Amino acid sequence: MIPLLLRTLLAPRQPRQAAPPAYRQALLELPLRLLQQGGDAPLLAVLAQLGLALEAEQACLLLPKGSAAGWRRLGGGAADAPCVEHAALPAAGQVQLCRDCLARGRFHVLCGLQHAEGRKALLLVSFASRPATWQRNQLRDITRRLGEVLQAFAEDRRLRRRELSAERGLLARELHDSVAQQLGYLQIRTARLHGVLGDARQAELMLEDLRHTLHGLHRQVRELISGARLTMDGRTLRQALEASVAEFARNSSCVFSLDNRLPDDGLPAQSELQVLQIVREALANVVRHSHARQVQIRLWPTGNGFEVEVRDDGVGLPADLPDSGHFGLSIMRERAAAIGAELLIASKDGGGTRVQLRWRRP
Structure with missing residues (x-):
């Protein structure tokens, strides 16, 4: 009988399952980092990870400028590679070499990313030589994953802006319906107070009314502030x-x-x-x-x-x-x-x- 240890040593080795690329984990964590940190730092960190994973010279993200025309650039590689000025831009999910740059011996890849409300973003990656098959495959995977993150995050921001606008409208109406009306009432009562100062009884009744109204107004303002802060x-x-x-x-x-x-x-x-x-x-x-x-x-x-x-x-x-x-x-x-x-x-x-x-x- 062959000892267990010897059988183990003689048995054919099972191939180890390759660990998922590090960039996938970075893309999975990107939405949370965007929410927690805000700004461009999370996207710049992911671009650095993508450049390492692809063995690229540079990676640059081109985002639409809000409602204005043109692009907002993140990362390096866009200033010396103005592909967006002379190349036919790829559709969302597509990956293509810039032909004009290729004719000059430069290897710049444009990746179409879906952004919010039908607008497009671009990932521009520069290579020292024509990208290999594995690099093109990873670029397609990155393009799909990064596009999904950008679209979801932009949609979330749009919904948050809409909800904030609705909340502000509700708060404005509540201020008008309660606080503003009572302030107007207080103004009228205060103006009349001067006319009854000679009548102690009337002045005392009016002062008590003012105190009661101010107490209620103070409570309502506290509740409005509490409601506005509620998340x-x-x-x-x-x-x-x-x-x-x-x-x-x-x-x-x-x-x-x-x-x-x-x-x-x-x-x-x-x-x-x-x-x-x-x-x-x-x-x-x-x-x-x-x-x-x-x-x-x-x-x-x-x-x-x-x-x-x-x-x-x-x-x-x-x-x-x-x-x-x-x-x-x-x-x-x-x-x-x-x-x-x-x-x-x-x-x-x-x-x-x-x-x-x-x-x-x-």
């Missing part, structure tokens, strides 16, 4: 909701119960912050106006969407419920409309209020 901050919706419920529980005498049956990836990413804001506004209304003891927050998936419900056992809604003002109902409805959801607010039979948010897939 998911890397948390899941589940974590953000649990933190919000704990915050309201600390600052009120209500007993809150949270029943969240949505999976962590159950909502579209752009919907999570709006759902969190709507729930927080509903809880703020409960604490301020309802005199409730018990508050239930429920989230659950439906066949083609999800539903959110906040209900309390308080005094219910007033008969002449305003559409704006202290209750923030118009803002809640705008947030719901922004994600294509339906918002229902009504008094319950037997007392209390129910806020329902329903979202269906289009």
Whole structure:
């Protein structure tokens, strides 16, 4: 019998599986580095990695200049290789040698990268000699991967800009509907205060009214600032909701119960912050106006969407419920409309209020 060690030594060696190129790991980490660091440093670091992986002289990235014409250059190799001025530019995903440079004995490869909103970016790589087959193959792989990263990151930035613009519009309307109106009221009351200074009773009543209005105004400004600063901050919706419920529980005498049956990836990413804001506004209304003891927050998936419900056992809604003002109902409805959801607010039979948010897939 052949000993095990000898059999092992005599057995044919299995070929080792080659480790994936280092540039692939760099490209995998690129989206996170772009988010964390911002600026051009992550892209410049990846360009250096690509140059080493390809054994190239230089690598340069040409990005579109926002809404303006022309290119924004990152990395070396573009100044002495103006291929974009005389070459037919490749389509996204295509890799081609610059023929004009090749006729001059220079080896510059243009790689088409898909960017945001149909605009194109280019990767320009310079070689000392005609690139070999393995270099061309790696260039195709790099072009595909880098194009996907740039397109996804540009789309994410576009969505963030749109969401920021929508948030600013909501904040401006809330400032107009609440803070600006109350400041105008204070201005009128202050102007009238001078006329009643001779009447101690009237002056005292007016001062008390001013103090009450200023106290409410101060609270609203704090809430607006808090809402403007609110982000998911890397948390899941589940974590953000649990933190919000704990915050309201600390600052009120209500007993809150949270029943969240949505999976962590159950909502579209752009919907999570709006759902969190709507729930927080509903809880703020409960604490301020309802005199409730018990508050239930429920989230659950439906066949083609999800539903959110906040209900309390308080005094219910007033008969002449305003559409704006202290209750923030118009803002809640705008947030719901922004994600294509339906918002229902009504008094319950037997007392209390129910806020329902329903979202269906289009």
